[in-house]
Amino acid sequence: DGGITQSPKYLxxxxxxxxxxxCEQNLNxxxxxxxxxxxxxxxxLIYYSQIVNDFQKGDIAEGxxxxxxxxxxxxxxxxSAQKNPTAFYLCASSIDGGGRSYEQYFGPGTRLTVT
Amino acid sequence: xxxVTQLDSHVSVSEGTPVLLRCNYxxxxxxxxxxxxxxxxxxxxxxxxxxxxxxxxxxxxxFEAEFKKSETSFHLTKPSAHMSDAxxxxxxxxxxxxSYIPTFGRGTSLIVHP
Numbered sequence: 122d123g124g125i126t127q128s129p130k131y132l133x134x135x136x137x138x139x140x141x142x143x144c145e146q147n148l149n150x151x152x153x154x155x156x157x158x159x160x161x162x163x164x165x166l167i168y169y170s171q172i173v174n175d176f177q178k179g180d181i182a183e184g185x186x187x188x189x190x191x192x193x194x195x196x197x198x199x200x201s202a203q204k205n206p207t208a209f210y211l212c213a214s215s216i217d218g219g220g221r222s223y224e225q226y227f228g229p230g231t232r233l234t235v236t
Numbered sequence: 237x238x239x240v241t242q243l244d245s246h247v248s249v250s251e252g253t254p255v256l257l258r259c260n261y262x263x264x265x266x267x268x269x270x271x272x273x274x275x276x277x278x279x280x281x282x283x284x285x286x287x288x289x290x291x292x293x294x295x296x297x298x299f300e301a302e303f304k305k306s307e308t309s310f311h312l313t314k315p316s317a318h319m320s321d322a323x324x325x326x327x328x329x330x331x332x333x334x335s336y337i338p339t340f341g342r343g344t345s346l347i348v349h350p
Contacts, residue, residue: 125279161245163326163342164280179337211279222268222287222330225338227279 124148125228127212132233134206142197142231144212151217153195154225157181158209167210170195171217199233206235238263240329242341250349255299255314257344259327262308269310270328270338271301280326286310297321322348 125146134140146153152171156164166179170189184203189195195214199206209232213225243258261267268287272280284295291303301312310327327341 127279161342164340166337169337209277213280222338224270224282224285225280227272227281229279230277232277 125212125214125226127210127228127231129231130229132231134233134235136235137201138235139201140199140206140233140235142199142210142212142233144195144197144228145193146195146212146214146226146228147193148214148226149192150214150226151192152215153189154213154215155179155185155187155195155197156211156213158211158230164211167197199235206233208233238265238267238329238331238339240327240339240341242325242327242344244344245342246345246347248347248349249317251319252316255312255317255321255346257312257325257327257346259310259312259341260308261310261327261329263329263331265331268330269301269303270330271295271299271310271312272326272328274324274326274343276323283312283325317346317348319348319350322346 128143154169155167165181167185168187170176186198211230212228215225216223239262241260270285271283274280283299284293286293286303294300299314324343326343328338330338
C-alpha cells in the first residue's frame with residue numbers, strides 16, 4: 122500500500138537534546154511538508170521541499186532543521202534552540218504541480234514531549 | 237495572498253441532524269479548496285476538493301461542499317450526522333498560479349450527541 126509513515130508515534134526527550142523525526146513516503150511525490158499542530162491553532166508550516174536537495178522555510182522554521190537527500194525521505198530535527206518543542210508533528214506529501222495545487226497526503230503524526 | 241477563515245471553532249449537533257461547517261476564503265488567484273478531517277491523535281484525511289470544475293463537490297462519507305465565488309465561501313455539509321463524524325475539520329486554500337503552498341484554517345471541532 123502506498124502512503125506516508127512517521128516514526129515513532131510517541132517520543133519523549135529531555136530539554137536541551139536534539140531529536141529527529143522520521144518521515145518516509147512511497148507515493149513518488151516530489152513535494153513534502155512538515156507541520157506543527159498545537160491545540161486550537163490548526164497546522165503551522167515548518168519546512169517544505171519541492172525537490173530533492175532543496176527545501177524552504179515555512180512560517181515557524183526557527184529551531185528546526187530538515188534534509189532532503191532522497192525523494193522518499195524528509196526527516197525533521199527539532200533542535201535545542203526550539204523554545205517550545207512539545208507538540209504534535211505531521212508530515213505530508215503531494216504531487217508538485219508546478220504552480221497547480223494538489224491535495225496533500227498526511228502521515229499519522231509524531232507526538233513529541235520534551236520535559 | 238491567500239487566507240481562510242473557519243467561522244466556528246466548535247459545532248455541536250445531534251446524531252441524525254444536518255451538519256454545516258462554515259469556511260470563507262480569500263485568494264488573489266484561482267483557488268483550490270479542500271476539506272480535511274482529523275480524528276484524535278491521527279493524521280489528516282482528505283474529504284473533498286474543489287479545483288475549478290463543478291461548484292458542488294461530493295466527498296467521502298456523505299459530505300459535500302459548494303464553492304460560491306460571489307460569497308467567497310466553501311461550506312461543508314452533510315444531511316445526517318453520525319457519531320463517527322465527531323472529529324476536527326480543516327478548510328484549506330491554495331492558489332493555482334500563486335505560491336500554491338496551502339493555507340490551513342484553524343479547524344472546527346464537530347461534536348455529535350447521541
